[in-house]
Amino acid sequence: MTMVGAEAEDEHWLDDAAGRLVRPYTVSNGRTAPSTPMELLSMVMATGRAPNGELEPDHAEALILCGSPMTVAEVAARLRLPAVVTKILLSDLVDAGAVRTRSPGPTAEPTNTAVLESILNALQRRL
Structure with missing residues (x-):
């Protein structure tokens, strides 16, 4: 059975078992740094x-x-x-005015294990 058009193209870039077959640098157009500085714990929200x-x-x-x-x-x-x-994608959206960021508060230090455990628990619940 042969696929035509967009279905054949999607089949080339997606794999149910492996997931995305497009290299991450392709998604970011080869850029290696975001234009807007942000941390992993920075909050982002659509404007x-x-x-x-x-x-x-x-x-x-x-x-x-x-x-x-x-x-x-x-x-x-x-x-x-x-x-x-992801930071590059989000910084593009910040530059376009579609997303805003907020740096983590002083209580959200990257070495604060309570914050890290909270994020891990939230990610596990969502995935």
Whole structure:
């Protein structure tokens, strides 16, 4: 049985067992650093403003996830992308005015085990 059109193209880039077959640097257009600095514990949320032009699929999915506040780490886990690639996608959305970020508060130190356990528990509940 042969596939035609978009179905054949999707079959080439997706695999049910392996997941995404597109390299992460392709998603970020080869960029290795976000234009907006953010941490894994930074909160991101959609502003309600629509970015100019059409969004790439990964940008659109990230924007949908930002409909409710969540951390950069949560967005990365849901997109199943490396954190640095997710930061690049989110910084593109920040530059477009579609997403805003908030740095973690002083109580959310990266070495604070209570915060890390809370994030891990939240990720386990969602995935």
